[in-house]
Amino acid sequence: MLTAMVGTLLGLVLSALASTTILTSLPVMMNELGAGQTAYTWVITANLLTTTVSLAIWGKLCDLFSHTRLMFAAIGLFTAASLCAGLSPTAEALIGFRAVQGVGAGGLISVGTVLLADLVSPRERGKYAGIVGGVIGVGTMGGPVLGGLITDGLGWRWNFYLGIPFAVASVILLHRTLDLPSPRGSTRIDWAGFVLVTASAGLAMAWVSVAGDMFPWWSWQSVAMVTTSLGCAIATIVVERKVAEPLIPLGLFTDPTISRVVITSVSLGVTMLSVPAFMSQYFQIARGMSPSASGSMILAMSASTFIASTVLGQVISRTGRWKPWVIVGAAFLLSATVGLATLTSTTPLVLVGGYLAGVGIAVGILMSNMQILAQNSAPPEKLGAATALPAFFRQLAGTLAVGVLGAVIATRVSATSGTAGSGRDTVPDVAELSEPVRQAVQTLYADVIGDLFLWCVPLAAVAFVATVLLPNRPLRTSTAVQQRADTLLSE
Missing domain, CATH: 1.10.287 (Helix Hairpins)
Structure with a gap:
């Protein structure tokens, strides 16, 4: 089982790195390809959009077809799209291949978490899901660090080639060790x-x-x-x-746990995806940092995500008590979001790092536990769809938020472009600007990005209330495979 778990984790690493390693290289990438703020946003949102939509589709397919074969299909699609994205000659081609890459990433996330449910019970899943959540969280938050180093050392195109060795290793490990029974019943799509x-x-x-x-x-x-x-x-x-066989079984929303898990996931997705996307611009433009320095600033978020996820995963598996911890996670999300809403171009970097660490703790606690609670409340025949719901709504909310907030940045920057002298829709290189113009651009971006996070505060408050109202159900001790077998025996 351990080898299969490692293979699954490698697939999840791929999905996490896909969305974030390029974030710190985007200003360089757009400058080299001659693109502007709209293309900047679309390189991110095209991938997030297809990832989001495909999450629900892959989740439903897990209720119909072999989980192992679906994982291989997702890895193959992701790898091919990544290779093509790295070879893109234009921003338009890059956006297209990023969209295809997102379909594969959605499969890696959705099928990977279902495979985890096949192998481990909800009660024991905490320690493994903590590791999984840490892997995804570190990949999501630490991807910009790695991406910045790769961009400075090898060039931005190598960010897309990074995942290919992980993909090969994942296929080899899963092919050798994973042999699960296929779901039975209707295969209508x-x-x-x-x-x-x-x-x-x-x-x-x-x-x-x-x-x-x-x-x-x-x-x-x-x-x-x-x-x-x-x-x-x-x-x-x-x-x-x-x-x-609905793609999204609406009956799942009548369960009070699943409905509140979805609400919490929406708020988490908005903050989780917006922070690495726009804090990269904050550090590079508002603070004048290099891509690698910008990525290293987000390291506090990555480290706190990993620590919170792995430590609390072990604690919850040992004690079975999960509710106090998810409330603590929501409290961190709310307080850190309030802090980010106060950002200016002169905010002490230590304080900024503290806010990012708070977001990281919230992500580490909430992301894996929302997945476990949804799986714990779902019947075995709807496990795939239920597994996809938190990730689907987390990604959907984050995707729309990145799009909306990116549009706000583009609109406010273009409104002052005559003053800044940087063009209507270009991402500025502050190192090339004169001192007065540079200060104006840095102040503008810092103020806009701080204002953006103010919109996240009400959502974080709603998430806190939702976690308080979660039913305190005990975690099951049987795996999904055992549940399906018990269901067949009882028929």
Whole structure:
């Protein structure tokens, strides 16, 4: 089992690194490719969007097909897209390959966490999920550190080649050790749900990314995109109520644990994805740091995520008491978000590091435990869909937040571009600016990014309330494979 766990962890490392290693290299990347703030945002959001939508699809596929084969498919797709992204000649090509890469990353996350449930019971899953959460958290938060070092030493394209050895090792380990029974029952795929969820999320993300640049926020194009997105969302609910094998089983939301897990995951996703995305700009533009120095500043977040996740995973598995800890995690999320909302271009870096460490502790505590609680509350035949829900809504919220906040930065920066002298939609290289202009640009970016995190505070407060209201259910002691076997015997 240990070898299979290592193979699964390597797959999860791939998914975590995919989203974050390029963050500290994005200013360099956009400068080299001749792209601006809109492309900057789309390189991030294209990947997050396809990752988000595919999470639910891969999760449902886990209820229908072999988990091992699905993992191999996800690894293969991810690796091929990463190689192509590293060879991209233009920003448009890079965005396209990042989108395909996101589909593979969604499979790595969703199938990987289901494989964990196959191998370990919810009660024991805490210590393993703590390691998994630490791996994903460190990959998410520490990716910018590694990405900055790679960019400074080898160039930004090598960030995309980094995951290929991990992919090869993961396939070898899983092929040698993992032999799980395939799920039994219907193999019908909810194609209508797939199309509607993709259309709804895709249109919403496209709107927040191009509105204010290609057309005004208040325009007929905006109205058309928002209306169509909402219409697809409503149609999704109608369709999912009627189909035999819904992509997102709506009945899961009637469970009080799962519904509150989703609420908490939404807030966590907004902060978790926004911090590495926009703090890279804060450090490099508002504080004038290099990519590697910028990445090292986020190290406090990465380290605290790993420590909180692994230590508390062991504690929860040993004691079975999880609720006090998730409340503590939500409290850290709220307090750290309030701190980030106060950022300026002169905020002491030690204080900034403390805020990032607080976010890291929250991520380490909440991410893995939300997954465990959803799996603990779901029936075995819906384990894949239930496993995907926290990750799906965490990624969806984070994706939309990065798009909205990125659009806000682009709009506010372009509104002052005449003063800054950096062009309407370009990511500035502060080292090339004169002293007065550099100070103006640094102050502008610091103020905008601090204001962005202010929007995260109410969501963090809602998450805190949701964790307090979580039912205090004991964790089960049987694995998902054992549960399925018991269900078959009872039929």
